[in-house]
Amino acid sequence: MSQTLTEKVLSRGLTGRTMDGSEWREVEPDLLLGHDATIALVVDRFADADKPLAFPERLFLVADHFAPPSTVDRANVLRRFLDFVERHGIGGPAGGTFQMMQGICHQVLVESPRCVPGSIVVGADSHTTMAGALGAFATGMGSTDILAVLQTGTTWLRIPPSDRIVLEGSMAPHLRGKDLALWMMRTYGEGGAGWKALEFEDCTDGDPIPMDSRLTLTNMSVDCGAVNGIWVPDDLTRRYFESNGGVWPTDADLSPDPGATYAAEHRLDVTNLAPQIAAPYSPANVSDVAAVAGERVHQVFIGSCAGGRIEEIADAASILRGRRIDSRLKLVVTPASQAVYRAAMEDGSLTALLDAGAVITNPSCGACGGIDKGLLAAGEVCVSTSNRNFRGRMGDVDARVFLGSGLTAAASALTGRITDPREVMQ
Amino acid sequence: MIRGCAIVVGDDVNTDLLHPSYFFSLDPKTVRKGFMGAVTSVDARDEDKSRVIVAGRNFGCGSSRETTMTALKLAGVRGVVAESFGRIFFRNAMSLGMTARTVPSLKGFATAGDALCISGNELHNERTGAALPLDPLDPFWEAVLTAGGLIPFLTTRGDL
Numbered sequence: 234m235s236q237t238l239t240e241k242v243l244s245r246g247l248t249g250r251t252m253d254g255s256e257w258r259e260v261e262p263d264l265l266l267g268h269d270a271t272i273a274l275v276v277d278r279f280a281d282a283d284k285p286l287a288f289p290e291r292l293f294l295v296a297d298h299f300a301p302p303s304t305v306d307r308a309n310v311l312r313r314f315l316d317f318v319e320r321h322g323i324g325g326p327a328g329g330t331f332q333m334m335q336g337i338c339h340q341v342l343v344e345s346p347r348c349v350p351g352s353i354v355v356g357a358d359s360h361t362t363m364a365g366a367l368g369a370f371a372t373g374m375g376s377t378d379i380l381a382v383l384q385t386g387t388t389w390l391r392i393p394p395s396d397r398i399v400l401e402g403s404m405a406p407h408l409r410g411k412d413l414a415l416w417m418m419r420t421y422g423e424g425g426a427g428w429k430a431l432e433f434e435d436c437t438d439g440d441p442i443p444m445d446s447r448l449t450l451t452n453m454s455v456d457c458g459a460v461n462g463i464w465v466p467d468d469l470t471r472r473y474f475e476s477n478g479g480v481w482p483t484d485a486d487l488s489p490d491p492g493a494t495y496a497a498e499h500r501l502d503v504t505n506l507a508p509q510i511a512a513p514y515s516p517a518n519v520s521d522v523a524a525v526a527g528e529r530v531h532q533v534f535i536g537s538c539a540g541g542r543i544e545e546i547a548d549a550a551s552i553l554r555g556r557r558i559d560s561r562l563k564l565v566v567t568p569a570s571q572a573v574y575r576a577a578m579e580d581g582s583l584t585a586l587l588d589a590g591a592v593i594t595n596p597s598c599g600a601c602g603g604i605d606k607g608l609l610a611a612g613e614v615c616v617s618t619s620n621r622n623f624r625g626r627m628g629d630v631d632a633r634v635f636l637g638s639g640l641t642a643a644a645s646a647l648t649g650r651i652t653d654p655r656e657v658m659q
Numbered sequence: 660m661i662r663g664c665a666i667v668v669g670d671d672v673n674t675d676l677l678h679p680s681y682f683f684s685l686d687p688k689t690v691r692k693g694f695m696g697a698v699t700s701v702d703a704r705d706e707d708k709s710r711v712i713v714a715g716r717n718f719g720c721g722s723s724r725e726t727t728m729t730a731l732k733l734a735g736v737r738g739v740v741a742e743s744f745g746r747i748f749f750r751n752a753m754s755l756g757m758t759a760r761t762v763p764s765l766k767g768f769a770t771a772g773d774a775l776c777i778s779g780n781e782l783h784n785e786r787t788g789a790a791l792p793l794d795p796l797d798p799f800w801e802a803v804l805t806a807g808g809l810i811p812f813l814t815t816r817g818d819l
């Protein structure tokens with residue numbers, strides 16, 4: 234039978250165990266992604282069970298949310314996670330990967346050769362979907378689900394129906410992955426892709442859609458409810474993966490079958506899309522930037538797993554180079570990883586942003602998720618490149634967050650008002 | 660059978676509203692305090708009593724933080740009925756033995772404070788006398804819930 238890419242990838246992990254009358258089947262993942270905050274929640278229960286780890290070598294553990302910690306409570310959460318890592322020798326004698334303060338787990342994973350196209354990734358965080366940009370099946374789960382994977386090496390999943398999203402035309406110079414992701418949110422609403430897989434295919438003319446943009450789309454797939462977002466691998470995927478030191482899996486079939494069945498198909502011509510923005514308090518409350526332009530902005534945040542990559546940072550630098558923002562506006566730049574930080578340092582972006590009046594923080598989740606440095610006061614307005622503008626997520630419940638691309642964020646920082654980047658692009 | 664006093668919310672109520680991230684902690688007291696932290700319409704948030712949540716579409720979307728489910732349990736929530744669930748929230752509910760069921764439409768079924776009862780495959784409003792059939796649960800989740808959660812389920816099967 235013809236299969237979608239998600240069906241193909243998931244089928245490879247089926248153990249054969251099923252339950253009568255149920256659509257859920259047992260699946261063996263290739264990799265388990267975990268971070269300090271959510272893994273800390275299972276450490277005690279894991280120790281009480283007194284069982285070995287099913288597959289330490291498949292673990293990819295990252296201390297990012299609370300590293301370095303900003304409160305005593307968080308220092309204790311991080312400690313519990315680090316004790317677990319040490320006790321089980323993760324990233325050491327037991328195999329697997331452990332990294333601390335190298336960046337947000339999702340970004341660190343896609344920069345690593347362990348994010349293998351065609352593999353199955355489960356993660357203790359909703360935005361695990363991001364790894365699907367490399368052609369993996371990647372999905373997030375809660376801590377007890379993850380505890381079960383740690384102990385048994387398997388999990389129970391349903392092979393979801395897929396929607397196909399085809400991007401065509403040629404990308405206008407003012408468009409980035411975030412604009413496309415917001416178009417997707419606008420199309421689906423917050424739950425519109427609920428319990429489905431999204432399969433993306435780049436059919437644009439000219440240069441392929443860059444990996445940083447693709448990552449934003451698969452990242453935000455979960456924000457319209459999808460189980461996973463998977464990008465059909467192409468030459469660019471291969472170049473990106475190999476530049477990370479990956480060995481291309483020549484035995485895996487990484488294309489959907491021609492006759493595969495899709496629940497729906499959406500086509501987006503990226504030639505004429507205007508820059509998109511999500512207004513409070515939903516990432517699906519999307520309009521063209523022009524519709525909300527002019528609103529006073531108190532903070533601009535460039536960061537997160539959805540928007541703290543070199544794409545956003547270099548874009549912001551390109552708009553702000555040689556210019557200066559209002560000294561009362563907080564421009565907070567939090568690179569998604571040390572690799573991004575280093576690249577932005579080397580290409581001069583960080584200097585341009587510092588000169589323009591930005592503060593550069595350590596790579597981490599930062600203000601996204603209200604974790605660290607850059608929380609908002611009641612009544613403040615922020616333009617952010619992150620993925621969620623829920624009430625209270627980035628500070629006071631009466632703060633208001635708009636989500637846009639790095640270009641939109643930087644244009645708004647420059648003028649102090651929500652601004653369509655086309656007005657200021659040089 | 661599950662009995663509780665109704666909390667009624669609308670569509671797309673995410674986990675940041677149900678339990679803001681600054682209540683994320685290993686200390687149950689802190690976790691409990693965050694219950695419905697940004698859902699301003701809920702009365703008596705600090706009181707521990709038996710509750711049933713009635714929600715619209717996509718309930719519990721957003722973050723995977725399981726502390727949200729722990730907070731619900733600590734505050735006395737015994738069951739959640741919604742038109743649909745965010746996938747991770749639903750899995751977290753099942754994994755921790757919390758009843759989470761869907762019904763095609765709940766519009767106008769309950770107002771805050773109504774005495775609700777989930778019995779077998781039916782939802783009753785004891786104040787209005789109305790009743791609705793619940794959508795059937797997939798047999799896998801039915802078995803997980805009956806066992807009291809994912810870990811007890813896997814233990815009974817001999818997987819753990």
Ligand code: SF4
Nearest residue numbers: 360537538598601602
């Ligand atoms: S950057 Fe934000 S969305 Fe991404 S993992 Fe961190 S808190 Fe979650």
